[in-house]
Amino acid sequence: MKLVKEVIARFPADAAILDPFSGTATTTLTAAERGNSALSFDINPFLIWLGNVKCRSYSVEHLACIQDDARLAIGRVPSLIKNDNWVPPLFNIERWWSAGTLQVLAALRAGLVEVFGEPTEDRTDGLAWVAFCRLVIETSAAAFNHVSMSFSSETTHHEVEHVTYLYLAILDAVLASGSAQLQGTGEVVEVDARAIPKMGRRFSLVVTSPPYPNRISYIRELRPYMYWMKFLKEAREAGEMDWKAIGGTWGIATSRLNEWGPNSKVLPEILTDTVGRIAESGGKNAPLMATYVHKYFYDMHLHLSSLPNVLEPGAELHYIVGNSSFFGNMVDTPAILAASMQMLGYSNTVSKIIRKRNCNKALFEYDVSASWPG
Ligand SMILES: C[S@@+](CC[C@H](N)C(=O)[O-])C[C@H]1O[C@@H](n2cnc3c(N)ncnc32)[C@H](O)[C@@H]1O
Incomplete structure (x- = not known):
């Protein structure tokens, strides 16, 4: 975040900024707050929706209106508590919420739908x-730790009064964050970063934090939101979506790797060495993990080859990435990405350590920067 702010601050306030891996749209929002015009890409419909809700400008009156309407929805909750409200088809849902809490959440959801309608892109009350x-x-x-998710052994029963009180407290905080006035503009659009089309708009700065080759799946953590918001309707969809995601590893996204092979073999030599070392490491599922790493960098290479479609000559790139380790074999992410960039005609590639990510292993976060000569 600090690095993103520093990089953006070096550019003029009218510079157009791109984040091709939006996530929760922090880069785009930071750029829009500063006065720039910013665009970001993602393939996850929930994150696209969330990013656009966050990047909208809200007047004080509009925020007050959302709060009043939310109170209206809250007022309806007691009469909406019943057994046949819609609940999300989340696997093992009883591990997430007690039956009583689930009933209250489902009633609150029904009340919000009555007042605000389902969450869709065209509504301005997404907060x-x-x-x-x-x-x-x-x-x-559920407790979300960095690499794993765990459940407490018992779910807590939350009474209606507690849930509605908590909702209003959270809403206050959300509305307060929505009151920051944006000097510029920010938008998130659905684009697969591996095949960026020409779009009549070019960018002089790309700042992004792409997925890392570390088998962390964004879908895994986002599933509860995506089911409750109806952006996911069945388990299979999550695997399909993660197959499109670079570094995706959820459900069928991993089993499909068995049949995957690259179309083009023109990839950096350092990648071939890394993949070979992992494949021959003797670790559990070593060939599959080697293919995972291969596909990650193959997809990043596709991304970097289509990116010039939207770059100004002289554009500057900053990729915040982490290295990883498979069966003791280091995957030198910054070096492999920098090699891809050089092969594709980018210049001035530099990689700098930003911070250490792990006390025991040599895992770091890097800023890999480059420029596009045009
Ligand atoms: C590390 S996260 C971005 C984190 C972000 N900087 C933030 O602050 O939230 C990576 C994002 O890339 C997205 N992504 C993965 N594969 C993609 C693809 N092929 N095209 C576009 N976005 C993709 C994921 O959905 C995820 O939201």
Whole structure:
């Protein structure tokens, strides 16, 4: 975040900024707050929706209106508590919420739908749904750690009064964050970063934090929100979506790797060495993990080869990435990405360590920068 701010600050306030891997749209929002015009890409419909809700400008009156409407929805909750409200088809849902809490959440969701309608891109009151997303996690038994997710052994029963009180408290915080006035503009659009089309718009700065080759799946953590918001309807969809995601590893995204092979073999030599070392390491599923790493960098190479479609000559790139380790074999992410950039005609590639990510292993975060000569 600090690095993103520093990089953006070196550019003029009218510079167009791109983040091809939006996530929660922090880069785009930071750029829009500073006055730039910013665009970001993602393939996850929930994140696209969330990013656009966050990047909208809200007047004080509009925020007050959302709050009033939310109170209206809250007022309806007691009469909406019943057994046949819609609940998300989340696997093992009883591990997330007690039956009683689930009933209250489902009633609150029904009340919000009555007042705000389902969360869709065309609505301007999405902040009410952002607060609901936070509420479902706040009331759940799940704990999100960096690499794993765990559940407490028991779910807690939250009474109606507690859930509605919590919702309004969260909504207050969400509305307060929405009151920051944007000097510039920010938008998130659905684009697969591996095949960026020409779009009549070019960017002089790309700042992004792409997925890392570390088998962390964004879908895994986002599933509860995506089911509650109806951006996911069945388990299979999550695997399909993660197959499109660079470094995706959820469900069928991993089993499909068995049949995967690159179309083009023109990839950096350092990648071939890395993949070979992992494949021959003797680790559990070593060939599959080697293919995982191969595909990650193959996809990043596709991304970097289509990126010039939207770059100004002289554009500057900053990729915040982490290295990883498979069976003791280091995957030197910054070096492999820099090699891809050089092969594709980018210049001035430099990689700098930003911070250490792990006390025991040599895992770091880097800023890999380059420029596009045009
Ligand atoms: C590390 S996260 C971005 C984190 C972000 N900087 C933030 O602050 O939230 C990577 C994002 O890349 C997205 N992504 C993965 N594969 C993609 C693809 N092929 N095209 C576009 N976005 C993709 C994922 O959905 C995820 O949101």
